[in-house]
Amino acid sequence: MTSAAYLSRAGQKVLLIEKNRKFGGLVNSFTRDGFHFEAGVRALENAGIIFPMLKDLNIQLEVVKSHVSVGIENEIIDIESIDDLVKYRALLIKLFPESESEINEVLRIIRKIMKHMDVLYGIENPVFKDLKRDKSFIFKKLLPWLPKFILTVGKINRMNMPVEEYLKTIVNNPSLRDIIAQHFFKNTPAFFALSYFSLYLDYFYPKGGVGKLAEALKNKILECGGELKTETKIVEVLADKCLVRDQSDSSYKYDNLVWAADLKTLYKIVKTEGLPTKIKAKFEETKIGMLQNRGGDSVFSLFLEVDEPLESFRKIANGHFFYTPSKSGLGETHLKELDELLRNFEKIEKEQIMTWLDKFTRLNTYEISIPGLKDPDLVPPGKTGLIISLLAEYDLFKEIRKAGWLDEFTSEMENHMINVISDSIYPMLKDRIIARFSFTPLSIENRVGSSEGAIVGWSFQKSMPVVNKIQISGRSVLTPIPSIYQAGQWAYSPAGVPMSILTGKLAADKVLKKKKN
Numbered sequence: 001m002t003s004a005a006y007l008s009r010a011g012q013k014v015l016l017i018e019k020n021r022k023f024g025g026l027v028n029s030f031t032r033d034g035f036h037f038e039a040g041v042r043a044l045e046n047a048g049i050i051f052p053m054l055k056d057l058n059i060q061l062e063v064v065k066s067h068v069s070v071g072i073e074n075e076i077i078d079i080e081s082i083d084d085l086v087k088y089r090a091l092l093i094k095l096f097p098e099s100e101s102e103i104n105e106v107l108r109i110i111r112k113i114m115k116h117m118d119v120l121y122g123i124e125n126p127v128f129k130d131l132k133r134d135k136s137f138i139f140k141k142l143l144p145w146l147p148k149f150i151l152t153v154g155k156i157n158r159m160n161m162p163v164e165e166y167l168k169t170i171v172n173n174p175s176l177r178d179i180i181a182q183h184f185f186k187n188t189p190a191f192f193a194l195s196y197f198s199l200y201l202d203y204f205y206p207k208g209g210v211g212k213l214a215e216a217l218k219n220k221i222l223e224c225g226g227e228l229k230t231e232t233k234i235v236e237v238l239a240d241k242c243l244v245r246d247q248s249d250s251s252y253k254y255d256n257l258v259w260a261a262d263l264k265t266l267y268k269i270v271k272t273e274g275l276p277t278k279i280k281a282k283f284e285e286t287k288i289g290m291l292q293n294r295g296g297d298s299v300f301s302l303f304l305e306v307d308e309p310l311e312s313f314r315k316i317a318n319g320h321f322f323y324t325p326s327k328s329g330l331g332e333t334h335l336k337e338l339d340e341l342l343r344n345f346e347k348i349e350k351e352q353i354m355t356w357l358d359k360f361t362r363l364n365t366y367e368i369s370i371p372g373l374k375d376p377d378l379v380p381p382g383k384t385g386l387i388i389s390l391l392a393e394y395d396l397f398k399e400i401r402k403a404g405w406l407d408e409f410t411s412e413m414e415n416h417m418i419n420v421i422s423d424s425i426y427p428m429l430k431d432r433i434i435a436r437f438s439f440t441p442l443s444i445e446n447r448v449g450s451s452e453g454a455i456v457g458w459s460f461q462k463s464m465p466v467v468n469k470i471q472i473s474g475r476s477v478l479t480p481i482p483s484i485y486q487a488g489q490w491a492y493s494p495a496g497v498p499m500s501i502l503t504g505k506l507a508a509d510k511v512l513k514k515k516k517n
């Protein structure tokens with residue numbers, strides 16, 4: 001959508017194709033029974049990207065802060081400024097008094113990383129500035145910032161090891177390590193994971209829901225003369241003819257294609273016949289890298305319509321809440337134990353899975369979002385809608401579906417989550433639920449066509465098939481085929497909404513530059 005907005009604004013003839021009825025993918029909201037929910041990301045991080053993009057495109061979006069709370073067992077803190085790191089330290093020390101010096105060390109590192117984040121996001125991302133006209137930005141902001149940026153990038157790259165391994169070097173207590181990092185994707189680079197305090201402070205929420213961002217971009221594309229096509233799934237790309245074909249066999253000719261969806265899909269559906277041998281060979285080599293890799297973690301989201309006023313929830317925590325009901329930590333539950341279950345799935349009894357599920361839901365960290373606490377217009381009066389989610393493994397749901405008891409498992413997972421949350425942080429919840437439903441990793445795969453139901457692109461592995469260094473992010477949008485560009489969460493790692501937007505802009509810039517030459 002970012003690419004389409006920029007290209008249409010520049011006067012290019014643009015067709016944006018989407019397989020669903022609505023645009024936005026994982027930036028999406030929907031309403032059910034008068035309750036508003038997010039289908040994907042629960043709130044947005046500016047990251048020096050989203051607001052500059054909106055300003056540059058002259059898009060007005062009314063937003064509020066999405067204040068975060070963090071809770072472990074009965075201890076809850078609200079995070080509203082950097083000073084609240086002190087509260088976080090006190091919370092950890094209260095729960096793990098024997099680990100005070102280790103906690104101090106973790107906090108020291110988090111503070112250091114926050115300083116790096118201040119540099120990284122310290123100026124509006126230059127990609128969204130008109131550098132030819134805005135000389136004052138170049139001389140007053142960009143040039144003084146660049147040396148600091150280069151220095152910081154070096155420091156960040158040295159903290160690229162998985163957060164789990166990194167924490168082992170400073171924290172002995174495995175429960176404490178889990179509590180600090182278990183709500184991150186497996187093997188998240190330490191720098192990215194431990195920057196979460198900065199990210200908590202950065203969250204904002206569009207009035208009317210996260211989906212308003214996608215709606216605003218859609219309107220911008222229309223305003224600039226772009227053409228939109230929904231319920232159109234691209235199933236084939238004939239690269240030599242510069243043609244894409246949809247599910248009904250209609251075809252669309254292009255000069256340049258920006259593919260902003262799953263990359264394994266792209267590499268599977270591109271036909272390279274007729275292209276020069278060198279390009280074909282490079283494409284095949286890249287394709288192997290893509291197909292060998294996996295999407296990262298997925299998520300299980302439980303949606304609840306509750307007959308209880310917002311105030312009852314507001315008294316407990318903010319509308320964006322990371323909550324861990326037990327300080328024990330997940331340990332090997334979601335790693336070795338789950339791997340073993342999956343490896344021997346055929347021989348495993350249902351009861352064993354349910355026992356595992358019980359532990360998984362009791363020891364995990366939940367992301368709880370209450371849209372009504374950010375915008376009260378998003379719920380019927382006197383009622384509250386909640387989205388309660390956990391990171392979840394796609395393969396588990398796939399195996400269970402294959403074994404024919406997905407509905408039963410999903411319902412059990414919902415029951416477990418409701419019990420855990422009612423027995424701990426929201427005791428009023430259980431008896432006040434009017435309706436409930438959930439999205440599994442399989443629903444995500446189905447909805448946005450994302451490999452392994454991944455929600456932020458590639459899993460963090462040693463051989464990343466795309467660019468993962470910020471200083472060369474410009475290259476992330478190139479594919480071996482000169483007329484095809486890639487953008488979005490699969491084009492760069494680590495990703496999320498801001499990087500998806502940034503790569504969208506970078507791809508548009510490359511196309512425009514090519515058109516000029």
Ligand SMILES: Cc1cc2nc3c(=O)[nH]c(=O)nc-3n(C[C@H](O)[C@H](O)[C@H](O)COP(=O)(O)OP(=O)(O)OC[C@H]3O[C@@H](n4cnc5c(N)ncnc54)[C@H](O)[C@@H]3O)c2cc1C
Binds near residue numbers: 040233389455487489
């Ligand atoms: C629960 C949850 C929490 C998250 N939390 C955060 C967070 O805190 N911070 C953050 O930055 N990010 C977060 N994310 C991730 C973020 O939402 C995504 O990384 C980002 O929105 C991806 O955007 P995208 O445009 O690259 O891909 P997508 O949103 O997947 O969009 C791809 C689009 O392409 C369409 N499509 C796919 N295949 C085809 C085809 N063959 N033909 C036509 N159309 C097709 C899809 O339907 C979809 O609309 C979260 C995501 C979830 C689900």
